[in-house]
Amino acid sequence: MDGREVPGHDYDSMVGFAQRTLWVCFCLKHSMCKKTVEDVASNACELGAIIKELQLKVGWERSALHGKRMRQSGAPNLARRNKRVSAKQGSKWTEWQAEADRIWAKHPTWSALRVAAEVERNLGTEEKVETIRKRIKPKKLVRRA
Numbered sequence: 001m002d003g004r005e006v007p008g009h010d011y012d013s014m015v016g017f018a019q020r021t022l023w024v025c026f027c028l029k030h031s032m033c034k035k036t037v038e039d040v041a042s043n044a045c046e047l048g049a050i051i052k053e054l055q056l057k058v059g060w061e062r063s064a065l066h067g068k069r070m071r072q073s074g075a076p077n078l079a080r081r082n083k084r085v086s087a088k089q090g091s092k093w094t095e096w097q098a099e100a101d102r103i104w105a106k107h108p109t110w111s112a113l114r115v116a117a118e119v120e121r122n123l124g125t126e127e128k129v130e131t132i133r134k135r136i137k138p139k140k141l142v143r144r145a
Contacts, residue, residue, distance in 0.1 A: 119136065
């Protein structure tokens, strides 16, 4: 053990990180007392790297670990969430689609965005036109030979 590891703690844990920081500070102080320029420069550089690591740890690591957890447990949770949202919003989406179908029957060349704007106007909904556009789909035309 060179003073950088703490028994029972991971190298990257907060305790391990604090121990490494203290060790580098101790080495830096020691080399300054001995007036060895190369060691002072080396330890100062290592301390700078530790400070940069701290900035990453504090500012980014928590978000990254949260994202990792979400990816690992995401599929079942996402399926439950999608089912819950569909149950809550389903009737609204069905109403939008029915109105869009009526509009497309009259204006088959209109884009989804234009139809969504018309749906929003006709139903007086509070939803954004872009949200409606993402939910409505034109019926596929059956081509006859």
